Amino acid sequence: MTPEPDIRSKLLFHLQEVLAEDQLITAEEELRPYECDGLSAYKKLPIAIVLPETIEQVQQVMRICSRLFVPVVARGAGTGLSGGAMPHEGGIILGLSRFNKILEIDVDNQMARVQPGVTNLSITQAVRQYGLYYAPDPSSQIACSIGGNVAENSGGVHCLKYGLTVHNVLEVQMITVSGDRVTLGSAALDNPGYDLLGLITGSEGMLGIIVEVRVRLLPRPEKVNVILAAFNKTEHAAAAVAAIIADGIIPAGLEMMDKLAIQAAEDFARAGYPTDAEAILLCELDGSQAEVNEQSYLVKRQLKLKSASTITEADTPEQQARLWAGRKSAFPAVGRISPDYYCMDGTIPRHQIGHVLHRIHVLSQQFGLRVANVFHAGDGNLHPLILYDANIAGELEKAEQFGAEILKLSVDVGGTITGEHGVGNEKLDQMCYQFNDNELQFFHLVKEAFDPDQILNPGKAVPTLHRCAELGQMHVHHGKLPHPELPRF
Amino acid sequence: MTTENHLLEQVRSAISQRTPLYIQGGNSKAFYGNTVDTTLLLDTTSHTGVVDYMPSELCITVRAGTRLQDLEYILASEQQLLPFEPPVYTSASTIGGAVAAGLSGPRRPYSGAVRDAILGMKILTGHGTIIHVGGQVMKNVAGYDISRLMTGSLGTLGVILEVSLRVIPKPAHELTLAISRPHDEAINYFTRLRTSGLPITASCYLNDEIHLRLSGSTSYLQSLVKKQEGQVIEKADAFWQSIRNHTHDFFQQHDKPLWRLSVAPASTASARLNTDNLIEWGGGVRWISSNTPANIIHSIARKKGGYAVLFRGKIAGVNTFPEPEPALLALHKRLKHKLDPQPVFNPGRLYREL
Numbered sequence: 001m002t003p004e005p006d007i008r009s010k011l012l013f014h015l016q017e018v019l020a021e022d023q024l025i026t027a028e029e030e031l032r033p034y035e036c037d038g039l040s041a042y043k044k045l046p047i048a049i050v051l052p053e054t055i056e057q058v059q060q061v062m063r064i065c066s067r068l069f070v071p072v073v074a075r076g077a078g079t080g081l082s083g084g085a086m087p088h089e090g091g092i093i094l095g096l097s098r099f100n101k102i103l104e105i106d107v108d109n110q111m112a113r114v115q116p117g118v119t120n121l122s123i124t125q126a127v128r129q130y131g132l133y134y135a136p137d138p139s140s141q142i143a144c145s146i147g148g149n150v151a152e153n154s155g156g157v158h159c160l161k162y163g164l165t166v167h168n169v170l171e172v173q174m175i176t177v178s179g180d181r182v183t184l185g186s187a188a189l190d191n192p193g194y195d196l197l198g199l200i201t202g203s204e205g206m207l208g209i210i211v212e213v214r215v216r217l218l219p220r221p222e223k224v225n226v227i228l229a230a231f232n233k234t235e236h237a238a239a240a241v242a243a244i245i246a247d248g249i250i251p252a253g254l255e256m257m258d259k260l261a262i263q264a265a266e267d268f269a270r271a272g273y274p275t276d277a278e279a280i281l282l283c284e285l286d287g288s289q290a291e292v293n294e295q296s297y298l299v300k301r302q303l304k305l306k307s308a309s310t311i312t313e314a315d316t317p318e319q320q321a322r323l324w325a326g327r328k329s330a331f332p333a334v335g336r337i338s339p340d341y342y343c344m345d346g347t348i349p350r351h352q353i354g355h356v357l358h359r360i361h362v363l364s365q366q367f368g369l370r371v372a373n374v375f376h377a378g379d380g381n382l383h384p385l386i387l388y389d390a391n392i393a394g395e396l397e398k399a400e401q402f403g404a405e406i407l408k409l410s411v412d413v414g415g416t417i418t419g420e421h422g423v424g425n426e427k428l429d430q431m432c433y434q435f436n437d438n439e440l441q442f443f444h445l446v447k448e449a450f451d452p453d454q455i456l457n458p459g460k461a462v463p464t465l466h467r468c469a470e471l472g473q474m475h476v477h478h479g480k481l482p483h484p485e486l487p488r489f
Numbered sequence: 490m491t492t493e494n495h496l497l498e499q500v501r502s503a504i505s506q507r508t509p510l511y512i513q514g515g516n517s518k519a520f521y522g523n524t525v526d527t528t529l530l531l532d533t534t535s536h537t538g539v540v541d542y543m544p545s546e547l548c549i550t551v552r553a554g555t556r557l558q559d560l561e562y563i564l565a566s567e568q569q570l571l572p573f574e575p576p577v578y579t580s581a582s583t584i585g586g587a588v589a590a591g592l593s594g595p596r597r598p599y600s601g602a603v604r605d606a607i608l609g610m611k612i613l614t615g616h617g618t619i620i621h622v623g624g625q626v627m628k629n630v631a632g633y634d635i636s637r638l639m640t641g642s643l644g645t646l647g648v649i650l651e652v653s654l655r656v657i658p659k660p661a662h663e664l665t666l667a668i669s670r671p672h673d674e675a676i677n678y679f680t681r682l683r684t685s686g687l688p689i690t691a692s693c694y695l696n697d698e699i700h701l702r703l704s705g706s707t708s709y710l711q712s713l714v715k716k717q718e719g720q721v722i723e724k725a726d727a728f729w730q731s732i733r734n735h736t737h738d739f740f741q742q743h744d745k746p747l748w749r750l751s752v753a754p755a756s757t758a759s760a761r762l763n764t765d766n767l768i769e770w771g772g773g774v775r776w777i778s779s780n781t782p783a784n785i786i787h788s789i790a791r792k793k794g795g796y797a798v799l800f801r802g803k804i805a806g807v808n809t810f811p812e813p814e815p816a817l818l819a820l821h822k823r824l825k826h827k828l829d830p831q832p833v834f835n836p837g838r839l840y841r842e843l
Contacts, residue, residue, distance in 0.1 A: 108680045108755035153630050167605050180816035187753035187794030189773040192810040195604055198637030202630045219684050246545040248658035288686050290709045347626040349546050379627040419628035438618040446633050449823040
């Protein structure tokens with residue numbers, strides 16, 4: 001869909017009236033860096049990039065685009081993994097990267113007001129001096145922006161205990177499609193009216209433009225302990241996950257890797273992982289010294305009961321960083337042992353981990369493709385990495401079919417197609433598997449209430465009833481993501 | 490006919506006749522919200538039972554009419570509990586009502602609100618359909634977060650049929666400390682506690698006394714108590730139940746309207762509202778019995794980063810909830826219109842315009 005020439009010229013005329021020269025990009029070579037987000041398989045060029053610096057400018061841009069029916073795709077740092085920030089060829093990219101200031105740190109109330117372009121990690125860095133931190137820690141946290149985190153409801157490795165973005169954001173300032181500014185949430189612990197803050201979180205840029213965020217901060221724990229356990233059978237590791245939680249313990253992090261992932265990570269990061277193990281668990285405990293000591297004892301007891309072959313503890317920050325290094329380098333490590341891989345993001349009930357791992361193993365043999373399994377086991381979020389070689393005819397298609405089978409399996413066992421990466425442009429067809437027409441229609445009604453003319457990020461997140469897009473998942477060709485410097489786990 | 494089908498038929502009939510419904514569970518929160526102008530009742534109390542509960546998943550799925558006390562009994566038998574500790578105003582209170590009202594109890598600042606525990610729902614919509622949204626897993630970003638939208642919407646957007654809730658392990662042991670403090674030091678005391686590392690799971694201030702509930706293993710709590718000021722009180726469970734369920738004497742005074750101010754926890758106490766009040770949630774909630782005009786109370790709450798609700802007692806011309814800003818109200822109205830077009834669900838209960 002190419003806009004009519006007069007719409008394009010009208011649009012650019014009105015935009016240049018409200019934006020400075022360096023805030024409006026139209027030259028093709030300067031548009032290129034914005035043609036995709038972290039999912040590079042899908043690329044499109046927009047009409048223009050706008051980089052406003054004030055909320056008033058965002059409001060003016062929205063009014064212009066609404067009047068001319070020009071699609072607007074909001075973009076934070078562009079690190080998303082589902083194509084949610086892929087441009088619309090007839091629209092503009094509304095980049096929020098210049099909203100990069102921390103506006104207020106309220107130590108007494110343990111909250112901070114920040115602009116949407118502030119990176120996730122920089123919030124924690126700014127409040128560290130007060131003994132506080134921001135809990136959600138997606139793997140791209142050195143680069144991803146808080147506005148993007150809200151739009152995607154980002155997770156990380158500590159969700160089981162500390163929740164997702166939705167549990168850690170108190171208030172959002174949002175610009176509606178018609179350019180009005182609304183405040184969703186507050187500095188209080190609950191709010192009257194509809195939970196539009198909850199609704200906007202994870203809505204993938206479909207309902208409004210986030211221009212300010214008030215996050216909740218937590219006190220840093222007094223003590224952290226990390227336990228590494230190796231298993232000779234993956235089902236024992238899966239059983240240990242359930243047993244730890246059934247014992248009344250909520251670990252700060254509980255991660256699982258299978259043999260192929262362990263070997264790749266060990267070759268890459270030299271974390272000291274036992275490469276002969278079929279599976280490992282990494283369990284992080286935090287809290288007061290006394291709490292961590294008690295919980296460590298209970299966790300080790302459960303690990304032994306579930307036949308862990310070795311148990312290693314790391315109670316200094318350096319040792320802990322080394323153990324985590326293997327896990328956190330799992331994606332690039334797998335990228336070294338295969339020309340391409342294909343990352344899935346389903347979530348399943350924890351008690352299904354053993355079954356699902358077994359099914360993935362069977363599917364792996366059927367499709368003739370290897371899989372390295374990396375799980376946020378504590379919350380059941382799976383990242384199976386399907387290894388393939390795009391240069392071998394038909395292998396990409398096989399990997400896509402394999403991936404689709406895994407997502408169907410996730411839904412079939414009571415889970416979901418995406419735990420933290422979002423639907424975006426990527427999982428529209430799988431949405432059709434998870435939701436029926438009545439459910440999809442309900443989503444469309446919500447969209448219509450906020451954006452009746454389909455201006456905001458049209459075509460993403462929720463498939464039309466008539467046509468479910470057929471597009472694949474996260475493709476990594478020769479290990480090259482658009483942000484090769486970022487860790488992915 | 491299943492209870493679900495029965496509810497579906499009633500809703501479809503109401504839609505076709507454009508007759509508003511008053512959705513009712515245990516009817517224990519009838520006082521909360523504006524009055525609904527209809528005589529047609531949609532009673533959810535026969536739609537009961539646990540649909541799915543596997544304790545190691547930290548999730549339970551129940552039908553909306555299930556009584557809170559039954560739900561808590563089932564969870565307690567597995568050493569688990571609801572993290573948001575909702576008020577149980579009467580034995581008839583249901584989980585559907587608790588979620589629709591969005592009210593949380595003493596544990597809220599420490600383990601999350603109702604909306605934080607919501608994982609998924611089965612909903613009867615204003616289009617006469619039944620939909621499943623969310624699920625039973627913690628991490629789930631497929632589709633808009635409709636379950637949270639329903640939470641606290643006071644039944645104005647649909648009928649909750651089933652809800653999947655995150656549950657947490659019940660602490661091995663709990664004890665409560667009482668600490669004497671003058672009124673003007675309470676807020677600062679709570680603020681300092683937030684970085685103390687103490688395992689607090691409930692806090693309140695009333696009658697010159699702070700109460701703190703601590704949770705953990707017996708040995709850990711005993712070691713803490715030795716270092717802390719204050720007295721360990723007896724019958725602590727009964728005390729917290731009285732705060733949670735509003736059976737405490739404080740909530741039994743009916744001579745003045747009862748206001749609930751939800752504010753930034755560290756915001757200073759209001760000299761203008763310096764009446765005999767109850768502070769909860771480490772300063773986040775201030776209960777005030779006062780004849781101060783509504784507009785002044787709303788203004789004070791706004792300045793403290795939150796809002797005020799006329800919780801009990803009716804005042805002529807004053808709605809339960811403060812009116813949102815026009816642009817925000819417009820979003821509410823458009824959502825209501827799209828999701829409940831006739832409209833049939835609890836008209837006016839949340840805002841007169843909805």
